[in-house]
Amino acid sequence: MLIVKDIKYILAFTIPISCWIALEMRGPFSYATVVYAFGLIPILELLFSSSDSRYSDEQKSSRAADVFFDVLLYLNVPLVFATLYVGFQTLLTSELLPYEQLGLVLSVGIVLGTNGINVAHELGHRVRKSEQLLAKLLLMPSLYMHFFIEHNLGHHKHVGTPEDPATARKNQSVYGFWWSSITGQLISAVKIQRHLLKVNQAGYFSLKNELLWFALIQLGYLMMVLWIFGSAGLFYAIGFALVSVFLLETINYIEHYGLMRELKGERYERVTPAHSWNSNHVIGRMVLYELTRHSDHHHRASKKYQVLESIEESPQLPYGYTTSMVIALIPPLWFGLMNRRLTMLNN
Numbered sequence: 001m002l003i004v005k006d007i008k009y010i011l012a013f014t015i016p017i018s019c020w021i022a023l024e025m026r027g028p029f030s031y032a033t034v035v036y037a038f039g040l041i042p043i044l045e046l047l048f049s050s051s052d053s054r055y056s057d058e059q060k061s062s063r064a065a066d067v068f069f070d071v072l073l074y075l076n077v078p079l080v081f082a083t084l085y086v087g088f089q090t091l092l093t094s095e096l097l098p099y100e101q102l103g104l105v106l107s108v109g110i111v112l113g114t115n116g117i118n119v120a121h122e123l124g125h126r127v128r129k130s131e132q133l134l135a136k137l138l139l140m141p142s143l144y145m146h147f148f149i150e151h152n153l154g155h156h157k158h159v160g161t162p163e164d165p166a167t168a169r170k171n172q173s174v175y176g177f178w179w180s181s182i183t184g185q186l187i188s189a190v191k192i193q194r195h196l197l198k199v200n201q202a203g204y205f206s207l208k209n210e211l212l213w214f215a216l217i218q219l220g221y222l223m224m225v226l227w228i229f230g231s232a233g234l235f236y237a238i239g240f241a242l243v244s245v246f247l248l249e250t251i252n253y254i255e256h257y258g259l260m261r262e263l264k265g266e267r268y269e270r271v272t273p274a275h276s277w278n279s280n281h282v283i284g285r286m287v288l289y290e291l292t293r294h295s296d297h298h299h300r301a302s303k304k305y306q307v308l309e310s311i312e313e314s315p316q317l318p319y320g321y322t323t324s325m326v327i328a329l330i331p332p333l334w335f336g337l338m339n340r341r342l343t344m345l346n347n
Helices: 004-025 027-047 059-065 067-074 076-093 098-124 127-140 147-158 174-199 209-257 284-289 295-299 321-328 330-344
Strands: none
Touching: 004 027, 004 067, 004 076, 004 098, 004 284, 027 098, 027 284, 027 321, 067 076, 067 098, 067 127, 076 098, 076 127, 076 209, 098 127, 098 147, 098 209, 127 147, 127 209, 147 174, 147 209, 174 209, 174 330, 209 321, 321 330
């Protein structure tokens, strides 16, 4: 049963709202989404207390079955594509200075990352084909549809090991991680797809090759952009995608930084809540659909976002996700902050 405090999840829609403000106002407001996501939200997270409350079994059952939480996710599909379309229109039909163009590309790209890829991540773990289809659709404008395969069948299996490109090593900078994670996940997705085809006794050019379909769909999307909006539109489409992917990979970076599973004999220890950084800062939790309770997500990937909880043994980030992402962009500051915490965890 829906309770009033659950309305707070509509805070996730403030990201596209800030982007619409940027697209409408332009000028210095072109950076509205950047300032909101990485300036205002970190301040709000410092002002509002964190919450590590847990749910009873009855509450979990009720919340998991409540369609309200699913509808909130589904609404992101039209919101993301409407924002994308208006972004193209504004950038291509308005007289904008270079700094305004950059601000709008960043703003639209952030929407594709938070309300696109992040929601796709949640829906991609669902068992219903319709929800998985929505997940793939939301990944398309970020040109990152292979994430659907690699994240579910690769990352969740290998997290915290050298085999996982999405696990950042201790003292690895976020900039080096961007390259290793992006290329590593693509290579991993190809390996996983080849294995699936082999199991199903199908060739690489089989209709069962999802990666091939993803490539064709994304190419079709870019060709459609080129046809409708021209070469400038294609340039912006790639810019939007790059921003969203770098945003995703920065989140990947802070989620597992330095947390490695111990090799016991020929096998790694099982995945536990101790292998993901957790954050209970309320604003970030609402805006990112509980992604910040990442330890519980890896503990039981099938749990819907509205029933994710704070687990006592999970390592805690000192700040919320958005603040941590900003700090991660300054490697000496990040290393000084997080390496001490890793040392404390290992003692």
